[in-house]
Amino acid sequence: MQTLRKNISSQLCLMSLLCALGALHGSCFAQATSAEPLAEETPARWNYTLGLRVRADDINQDTQSVKLRPVIGIRYGRWRVGIGDGQEWLRFNSFRKEPSLSYQWVENRDVSLGVSLRIHNLTTGEAFDVFEPGRKTLRSRVLTNIRITDRWSGGIEWTQDLLNRGDSSTLGLGVSYAWPLSEHSELSLNAGLTWAPAEHWRTAAGVNREGAGGLTTGTGSVGSGLSYKHSLSRRFAWYSTLGVNKDVGNVAKLSGPHSSVNAQVGLLYFER
Numbered sequence: 001m002q003t004l005r006k007n008i009s010s011q012l013c014l015m016s017l018l019c020a021l022g023a024l025h026g027s028c029f030a031q032a033t034s035a036e037p038l039a040e041e042t043p044a045r046w047n048y049t050l051g052l053r054v055r056a057d058d059i060n061q062d063t064q065s066v067k068l069r070p071v072i073g074i075r076y077g078r079w080r081v082g083i084g085d086g087q088e089w090l091r092f093n094s095f096r097k098e099p100s101l102s103y104q105w106v107e108n109r110d111v112s113l114g115v116s117l118r119i120h121n122l123t124t125g126e127a128f129d130v131f132e133p134g135r136k137t138l139r140s141r142v143l144t145n146i147r148i149t150d151r152w153s154g155g156i157e158w159t160q161d162l163l164n165r166g167d168s169s170t171l172g173l174g175v176s177y178a179w180p181l182s183e184h185s186e187l188s189l190n191a192g193l194t195w196a197p198a199e200h201w202r203t204a205a206g207v208n209r210e211g212a213g214g215l216t217t218g219t220g221s222v223g224s225g226l227s228y229k230h231s232l233s234r235r236f237a238w239y240s241t242l243g244v245n246k247d248v249g250n251v252a253k254l255s256g257p258h259s260s261v262n263a264q265v266g267l268l269y270f271e272r
Contacts, residue, residue: 044078047074048072049072049271052068052266053071054067103115111144115140122136143158155175157170167200168197168199176190185230188226209254234270240264
């Protein structure tokens with residue numbers, strides 16, 4: 001009975017979030033249509049992104065590691081996998097792209113609303129990496145980005161474990177600030193927090209971790225990041241990121257490290 005209540009609560013939260021996003025999009029769409037005529041949608045075509053990145057995890061811990069990974073992205077119309085093209089890469093002042101299959105339901109200058117599916121590694125807590133072992137699940141995501149001003153933007157993200165393997169659901173809120181350094185480079189700052197049911201925090205902490213069984217629903221993680229992006233030409237670009245995540249609330253009361261620092265540097269090629 002308790003599990004049923006949790007599932008109903010999660011579904012109600014998701015329905016409320018989708019309704020709010022729909023109302024927000026309707027308002028922004030009405031303002032856009034009253035200010036200027038609609039532009040004709042360009043014919044769909046294939047675009048792709050290729051690259052390499054070096055990622056360092058847990059820099060502040062004994063478990064630190066460095067990995068070299070490929071970057072592959074494909075875009076066709078509103079469908080995309082990973083980083084679809086160069087325009088998307090620079091769109092909303094952040095570099096939070098995952099290896100997921102996504103569909104951009106709404107996409108204009110000020111608002112982006114998309115849905116996606118991705119494989120999530122429950123063992124590492126990361127998006128699917130073919131090189132990493134661990135128990136996997138399928139996670140859906142609804143993500144909207146809103147341009148507040150030319151430099152400020154905000155985002156709302158909802159995820160759901162579709163296979164019900166313990167990852168439950170999460171709600172993320174974030175804000176970012178873009179600081180153009182030149183015509184070809186940009187520095188951006190971002191911060192956010194994650195709210196989730198107790199089931200998610202228990203799975204993320206690890207079932208064998210002391211005290212994990214007593215975790216409760218609420219905000220359990222906050223993070224901030226710094227990213228630098230530089231376009232070398234129309235087709236080539238490089239980027240670097242630095243991120244810090246910290247456990248808060250009941251999650252921070254568990255034994256073990258409560259913060260992690262990660263960084264990455266990558267070189268990208270865009271076919272467009």
